[in-house]
Amino acid sequence: MTEHDAHFSPLTRVVAGGRPPHEQNAPVNPPIEMTSTYYQVGPSDINTYARFTNQSWEGLEEVVADLEGASLPGLVFASGMAAIAAIQDLVPAGSTLLIPAHAYMASVTLAKTLEARGIARVIRFDIEDTDATVATLEEVAASYNLSPETVNYAAPQVLLWIESPTNPMMEVADLPVLLAAARRLGVVSAVDNTFATPLGQNPLAMGADVVVHSATKAISGHSDVLLGISVTSNEQLRAAMYAHRTTNGAIAGPFEAWLGLRGIRTLGLRVKQSSETALYLAKRLQEHSRVVAVRYPGLTTDPGYERASAQMKNFGSILAVTLDATAEQTDEVSRTMKLWTHATSLGGVESLVERRRRHRAEPVSIPESMLRLSVGIEDAEDLYQDFVQALSALEK
Numbered sequence: 001m002t003e004h005d006a007h008f009s010p011l012t013r014v015v016a017g018g019r020p021p022h023e024q025n026a027p028v029n030p031p032i033e034m035t036s037t038y039y040q041v042g043p044s045d046i047n048t049y050a051r052f053t054n055q056s057w058e059g060l061e062e063v064v065a066d067l068e069g070a071s072l073p074g075l076v077f078a079s080g081m082a083a084i085a086a087i088q089d090l091v092p093a094g095s096t097l098l099i100p101a102h103a104y105m106a107s108v109t110l111a112k113t114l115e116a117r118g119i120a121r122v123i124r125f126d127i128e129d130t131d132a133t134v135a136t137l138e139e140v141a142a143s144y145n146l147s148p149e150t151v152n153y154a155a156p157q158v159l160l161w162i163e164s165p166t167n168p169m170m171e172v173a174d175l176p177v178l179l180a181a182a183r184r185l186g187v188v189s190a191v192d193n194t195f196a197t198p199l200g201q202n203p204l205a206m207g208a209d210v211v212v213h214s215a216t217k218a219i220s221g222h223s224d225v226l227l228g229i230s231v232t233s234n235e236q237l238r239a240a241m242y243a244h245r246t247t248n249g250a251i252a253g254p255f256e257a258w259l260g261l262r263g264i265r266t267l268g269l270r271v272k273q274s275s276e277t278a279l280y281l282a283k284r285l286q287e288h289s290r291v292v293a294v295r296y297p298g299l300t301t302d303p304g305y306e307r308a309s310a311q312m313k314n315f316g317s318i319l320a321v322t323l324d325a326t327a328e329q330t331d332e333v334s335r336t337m338k339l340w341t342h343a344t345s346l347g348g349v350e351s352l353v354e355r356r357r358r359h360r361a362e363p364v365s366i367p368e369s370m371l372r373l374s375v376g377i378e379d380a381e382d383l384y385q386d387f388v389q390a391l392s393a394l395e396k
C-alpha cells in the first residue's frame, strides 16, 4: 500500500496495509525479526540496536497511523500504559495536566504520580460539560500565557487528556469543540481512542495532537497480548515519544507486535459484529426490571448519542449496565454467568464483564452495581439469555 491507495476504504486498508511489497517470492506477511542487534558496516545509524527500532513493529505502526489519518508512522509500545507514559511524562516541571473525572484508572494514577512528584498540577474535569471544560482550559492557558505559535510539543506546559467514550462510564466528549479550543489556546491534546478503535473514531482529524491506543484491546482483539500504540502528525511530538520509548525501553516484543498486526486484520469484521450485538444488548437490557441504567452511545436515549453520531463511525462494543442490586449481589450475578467471563480488560473476541468498583482505584462516583460489558463476537441471543439467567440470582 502507498499513499496512492488512500482512496480505499479503511476496511480494505486495515487488511492491505503494512505488508511487504508485491514482489516475486516476497512473504505476504512481514517476518518476525528476532534480534537484539544489527550488523554494522557503515556509520552508526538508527538501525543499530533493537531498542531503537525493529522491523516487526513497522507493519502495525503503518496500519494504525494510516487508519487514524496520521502523516507519520505510529509508535508501538510494550503496553497501552507504556504509550500513555510516553505522552504524559513529557510535561515539564510546573505544568498542568487536565484529565477527566472518569478515565482509565492507571492513566489517572500516572497523572497523580506526576503531581505527587511535584512536576504537574492535575485538574479533573467533567468530560460531558463542554462549556465548563473550555472555560477551565481558557483560564489555565491564560495563566501560562500560552499561544498556538509557541507550543513546545516536546514539553507541553498544559496537556489536555481525553477519553471518549470514557472508561468505564461511557460518557462522550464533544471532541471537535474541545480539541479546537485546545488548539486555539496552545494546549497540547491527547485522546485515548481505545474504546472507539481506529475504525470507530479518528480524533486527529478533529484536531487532536496525538492519539493513543491500548492495542491490547480491540486492535489485537484476542486477549492474548499486551501492546500500545501512539500516532501523531506532529514531528516534534513524535520525536519526543520516540526518545521516551528508546530511553525508557518500554518496547514491544517482535512476536507481540506481529500478533497485533495479525489481530488488526479482522478488526473490521469484529467491530461490526460486536457493535451490532452491543446495541442489541443495550436495547434489551434497559427494559429489564433489575436494570437501573444502561450507558451505550448507540442508544438514541443516551446523553452521548448526538455527539457520538456526529463523531463516531460506529458506537463500539462496550456498555455500562447498572443493576438494582448491592455490590455483593452484583458479584453474585457475575459469578452466575456461564458464557460471559468475569475478567478485566476488553476488546477481545470473547465477551467479558466486570464490576469496576471492585478496584479500589475507581472513584466512588462509579456505581457499586455497575457492570462494564465488553461484547465479543458470540451469538447475540446467547449473550442476552446468559445475562438474563444470571440476573435471576437477584430474585433469590
Ligand SMILES: Cc1ncc(COP(=O)(O)O)c(C=O)c1O
Pocket: 079, 080, 081, 082, 104, 106, 163, 167, 192, 194, 195, 213, 214, 215, 216, 217, 226, 227, 228, 345
Ligand atoms: C481506555 C484504556 N486506556 C489504556 C489502557 C491501558 O492499556 P494496557 O493495559 O495495554 O497497558 C486500558 C486498559 O484497560 C484502557 O482501558
